[in-house]
Amino acid sequence: MIPMQPGQVASMVRMVTGTRPDEIGCDECFEQLDRFADLHLAGKSAAEALPLVQDHLDRCGDCREEFELLLASLRFETGDQL
């Protein structure tokens, strides 16, 4: 048995019901992450251009953390506020 707290059951159910068949993995996300970040910083809709990357970032904590650090690092060049 997997021990679970009530809030964990709820988050598991949300994760399960939102599952889609065409999800990409971390490798594919990483491959496209630079393009995704450039689109985002250019003010274009990265999520519309690369919806599966956005979907993966919404689900995967490791990749989302890397994307956020990438954006923060790139903002040095553009001089944007964090």
Added chain:
Amino acid sequence: MTERTNQEWIAALQGAQADAAIADLRMVLLRGLRYGMTSYRVTEADLEDFVQEALVKVLDNLPSFRGEARFTTWAQKVAARVALSELRRRRWRDVSLQDLMAEYEDSGFTPAVLTDQGPDPAQIAQRTLMMEKIQRMIAEELTDKQRQAMMAVMQGGMPLQEAAQRMGTNRNALYKLLHDARQRLQKRMLREGLTPDEVLAMFADN
């Protein structure tokens, strides 16, 4: 520092004067990481180590750069992954999957489910039944590996990278394994006519 187009970066890094280009790239990555990691607990020596490792990876993988983004963005994403991989390794260094499991077992899931938010006996009974149903679905639909991964990542909050390393696999493969697990549970919920709203009404925090 010289401003370069993508083609100029590639040519410079592979040319006779590569040292100057490498020094420039090192500066770009270091400035970026230093700026991006202000809220992380890292030292300047850490940042330099991350950048050094990232540079090696970037140079090794130059042929795989497809030019779909700026070269510096491509290189910076490598640095971001290197840095966070190392920080995750450090943070989770002393935690085994067994430790995580024991922690949850010690916290005792049953009392929480029964008492946290359900003082009403009818509600307690409903919750217990639903919990048994969910546990049965997990037991019947998932492999041991999938259950272990789910416990570590979804319940224990362990990064995929760290869980993967402990399970003798890699992050991408573990994501796919968990995706398959979610799909199996999704189908089973459909077959059992279990709607998310029904479950969430019982277990949501608010």
